Amino acid sequence: MKLLATLLMSAALAVSAVSATAADAAPKADLAKGEASYSAVCAACHGAGGNSMIAANPTLAQQFPEYLSKQLHEFKSGKRVDAVMQGMAATLDEDGIRNVSAWLASQKAKDGFAKNKDLAALGEKIYRGGLQDRHIAACAGCHSPNGAGIPAQYPRLAGQHADYTVKQLSDFRDRKRANSDTMHDIAHYLTDHEVRALADYIAGLR
Numbered sequence: 001m002k003l004l005a006t007l008l009m010s011a012a013l014a015v016s017a018v019s020a021t022a023a024d025a026a027p028k029a030d031l032a033k034g035e036a037s038y039s040a041v042c043a044a045c046h047g048a049g050g051n052s053m054i055a056a057n058p059t060l061a062q063q064f065p066e067y068l069s070k071q072l073h074e075f076k077s078g079k080r081v082d083a084v085m086q087g088m089a090a091t092l093d094e095d096g097i098r099n100v101s102a103w104l105a106s107q108k109a110k111d112g113f114a115k116n117k118d119l120a121a122l123g124e125k126i127y128r129g130g131l132q133d134r135h136i137a138a139c140a141g142c143h144s145p146n147g148a149g150i151p152a153q154y155p156r157l158a159g160q161h162a163d164y165t166v167k168q169l170s171d172f173r174d175r176k177r178a179n180s181d182t183m184h185d186i187a188h189y190l191t192d193h194e195v196r197a198l199a200d201y202i203a204g205l206r
Helices: 002-025 031-046 065-077 083-089 093-103 117-127 162-173 181-187 192-204
Strands: none
Touching: 031 083, 031 093, 065 083, 065 093, 117 192, 162 181, 162 192
16 A cells, blocks of 8 residues: 555656646746737737727737637638738737737726616626527626636636627627637527627626
8 A cells, every 4th residue: 555655646746747847848928028019010909908999899908818829820820710810910920929918918908888778788688697598508607707707718708899799799690700619609599689788788797
């Protein structure tokens, strides 16, 4: 038994050492370079500190770096289609994507606001409880009740511009945005009115 315990302890230490070595070997983001790249390439559309002042362009501040990196890579590869963003992403190499994503994640997102009480009430119903009769899952299950998301898996939504969210949900529904099968399957059943309701409610989450 003592020998088995020793072997198990040795194996655990070896795994820990390998994990620590891998973590140490992973390139670290340079926030200063990320800020410089953002200012040169992204700020005109996405605003100072990642807080967009243009309703059609998303706020990126406080978003998970893994999610931002994934989107930039998919713009570069053409898996996510947008003529402007594909051109912008093409200017960033691997280090640039990592640095910009990390810098944006370090910025504080400004609060947004719902604009229509009735729309927001319907949006809250769908966001928190879904519409089970039409196989629409509750958004809160993946994006959390307050829209904070789940790191590295599901993006932060809280305070996002309603106009931007309307377009993304519509594009998922109509398969114009094809980089998430899960979102296509959920948005497929939403009406235009429900899309606007969800977007208005999400804009006011904090």
